[in-house]
Amino acid sequence: MATTARLTLDPAFRIGPVERRLFGSFVEHMGRCVYTGVFEPGHPLADADGFRTDVLELTRELGVTLVRYPGGNFVSNYRWEDGVGPVEERPARLDYAWRSLEDNRFGLNEFMSWAARAGVEPMMALNLGTRGVAEALELVEYANHPGGTRLSDLRRAHGVDSPHGVRLWCLGNELDGPWQMGHKTAGEYGRLAAETARALKRFDPGLSLVACGSSNSAMPTFGAWEAEALESTYEMVDYVSLHAYYDPSDGDVDSFLASGADMEHMIRSIAATADHVGAKLRSDKKIKLSFDEWNVWYQSRFQGESSLDWTRHPRLIEDAYDVTDAVVVGSLLITLLRNADRVGVACQAQLANVIAPIRTEPGGPAWRQSIFHPFALTARHARGEVLRVEPECATIPTAKYGEAPAIWASATHDAATGEMALFVVNRDRRGPCTLEITLPEDLRPVEHVELTDDDLSAVNSADAPDRVAPRPGTGLSQEGRRASLTLPPVSWSIVRFAPNSPQE
Template sequence: MTSAHLTLDPAFRTGTVDRRLFGSFVEHMGRSVYTGVYEPDHPSADEDGLRTDVLDLVRELGVTVVRYPGGNFVSNYRWEDGVGPRESRPSRLDLAWRSVESNAFGLNEFMTWARKAGVEPMLALNLGTRGPAEAVDLLEYTNYPSGTTLSDLRRSHGAEQPHDVRMWCLGNELDGPWQMGHKNAHEYGRVAAETARAFKRFDPGLELVACGSSNAYIDTFASWEATVLEHTYEFVDYISLHAYYDPVGCDVDSFLASAAEMDQMISAITATADHVGAKLRNKKKIKLSFDEWNVWYQSRFAGETSLDWRPAPELIEDVYDVTDAVVVGSLLVTLLRHADRVGAACQAQLANVIAPVMTRPQGPAWRQTIFHPFAQTARHARGTVLRVEPTSPVVETDRYGEVPTLWATATHDEESGDVVLFAVHRGREEALTLTAGVQAFPGARVVEHIVLHDEDTTAVNTAEQPERVRPRPVDGTKAEDGLLTVELPPVSWSMIRLTTR
């Protein structure tokens, strides 16, 4: 058994927990929408065709904001196709995922779903094959009360009150040559700036997300952000980050250390944004929207050209095991550790497509392993993120060199008195004894310790065994004489909740 140590102190703070860190993503891709969140003939469907079993799981997951309708899909999407009477909506080819889009589910259906799920909408604009004019039309349709052609059109479609969407993504991954309407940084920066200028004129309080790099390995990483922000800095509030972590073709220790790459990526883009702000002599701090992140067995996907044209195909329905869930837990720790600059994040995606929630058409819905660390973190991470600097043994990885076996963060909610420690043990051989100094929280006592761990790290949840992997309570964890002592099993994610009340 090895040991690690850290100290929790309310005087050392990173930032405030933004509830938007616990976002998700619904794209017209595979079965994310159709037979995912929307299936009118499902036994659980409500009067709007929404699967109530999925809605229940979304509420349990604790999702706060959902990005829609893409993703790659949005860059060839006409929003007008998805509004009005369903019988009048056209079927279109989705060039992103080579599928046939019925448009039976569109903007107003999504807004109804978001209201029932209790989530904030984050809408993405098509700045690939379309531009500022079409974006402003969508804004008028969505947010203006009445008395104009497009606002009255919305009212005629049954949405009498404006949707009042506050957060908008200025396109998606337009740095990528796979994207419909792919642009270089100057081309995109100009279009994004003009769109943002118009949106801020409509409502200066709207929050706008400029497209950052689609991944950290593309040749234009960081230089793309620098150029885009030179065009848009005055108007936007966020720059986006996207990252997926693939277990295939990677040694296990490197995969378990995926958070090291996310951590470096956030630091790099924060520095890039601050450099542009200094260059422009603009004191505003651009925040980061990590609005696509997850584990994705991407190397198993043969690519879009391998797909046949058909509606809502089964696509990228990865089944997640215990190791994947521990990695997801470590990525959540990383987002919290950067709470001073990361103001929003969306795990991609919500249902069926690389998702925490799986469904069968006409059948059940269940929680994947990755559901659990997300749900527990969303439920308990509140208040202030404490600056936590653990000391622990290291593990050697092929991809990142030496990384600490312990990856941790903590939050302090002054209102409730809760202090919550989130800890990931990335080591595979031995348990780790963690001692945490809590002297700065007099009288702190352990309320709850749960751990996600299994001797079989390849264990998964299925429709037949939906509870095979789930967090389990740990007895005996105590805080005494200002010291919390916790045993962390190998390849595990833990949540330890203390109270000062």
């Protein structure tokens, strides 16, 4: 069943700037994300420090700008001191989060070296689960102080003369969750986070700090947690975190395709909660949001941490992503752009192997999963200002989110070049949609790329690494200020427009 939708692109409809930190990723000591993912000494393509250069190249191609480390649930039982100094002297520890054995061959300084080679900003998480203010201050001093103190000189003795200069710090991780080592009530967490934030700002007032928000929108304390925790921390933090994973395993495909509706509801709910706290405190400050864990995750296939054995870097939730998953990831990126006035940081979880856009085999190849492509193309072409785009379109009934728009879109405008990029998803499984676009004067389409497939269950693999890939779109036409194209069912597309040259 073919439908028609309409939208208008106008550079005056500005939401906010495209924050480069929206294109973040996440490296946690979980499964094979670190070991045989980004780090594999002895691999044929490993560099002198053991970093897989094929993964580094793919990370740069993906367009990642920021990476959160070292967790995640892992951080709430982590002793950062175990991962610095001579490798042969580092202790092996139990990781209670994922019931794994952590040998600490890869730690803070290795991560910072890897981040520099990948060209990404580090975002560090602090352990406020089983540790506290003193340990957080010690880590920040080791990482960021130039020298002349015990901890900064210890870093220099470890071969890192210059400070790392980490600017963005998470005050713990998911501490509202009873699965977390050191789980706390909102009041307990708010007091500890405020004490830690106050101390860190004494060290360096320019640090940016992220307070823990709810682990997901299904938590019974969703909203209430943020309200109570922010009352204690509001004037000392810069962001509050959001986490969301979307599971296609229940067979409700229409709701899954409309996952962006839930993400947008979360963003707007927590933004309103933060603004309420600000009003209550009579503060002029506006807290931004850090959506520092998001992705598609076949969560119902995971049997839980208690099902795991105590082993070193096991194969853990290495989901193979299909075409539908890629379309949903594209729609979640659209949602983040649509809310760029409030979301200042976002991290897709995770980077390699564990629910990741990049997969690897130990000693073998690395390849792009289907979800790699919408992320890479959005990160590459979203520039300048995000524009408000509200398509006129049909709706799709969903069991979880009610009537959801069939067409989900955002756009950006780069004033320096005059270029616009339209990112659009057709969520409708029933048929294609003809999209009619009203353009500003003197713009012409220069590129149309789409990601879809006749087999929506197709995936990439080591043997077929390019089975699912973007392809040139067809049927794009323009007449005056009107452009038109056909969006296939269950598809993600980007259309780029550029100013006509003077001779035209």
